Amino acid sequence: MDAQTIRDKVEAIKGKRDALIRLLEQPDLGTLRIDVNQALEEMDDLLEEFDRTFPAG
Incomplete structure (x- = not known):
C-alpha cells in the first residue's frame, strides 16, 4: 500500500x-x-x- 492510499483512507476516517x-x-x-x-x-x-508520524508535505 502506498502513502497516498493510506492518506486517502485516513481522510475517509476523518469524514x-x-x-x-x-x-x-x-x-x-x-x-x-x-x-x-x-x-x-x-x-x-x-x-x-498519524499526523505526527506522517506529516503533510
Whole structure:
C-alpha cells in the first residue's frame, strides 16, 4: 500500500468523525454516550499520532 492510499483512507476516517459528533447530539443516547465519546477521543488521538508520524508535505 502506498502513502497516498493510506492518506486517502485516513481522510475517509476523518469524514466519518462527523457522524459520531452528530450521534452525540442525540438526546436519547443514554449510556451509549460514554462509548461514543470514548470512540471520538481515541479517533482524535490516532489521527494526531498519524499526523505526527506522517506529516503533510
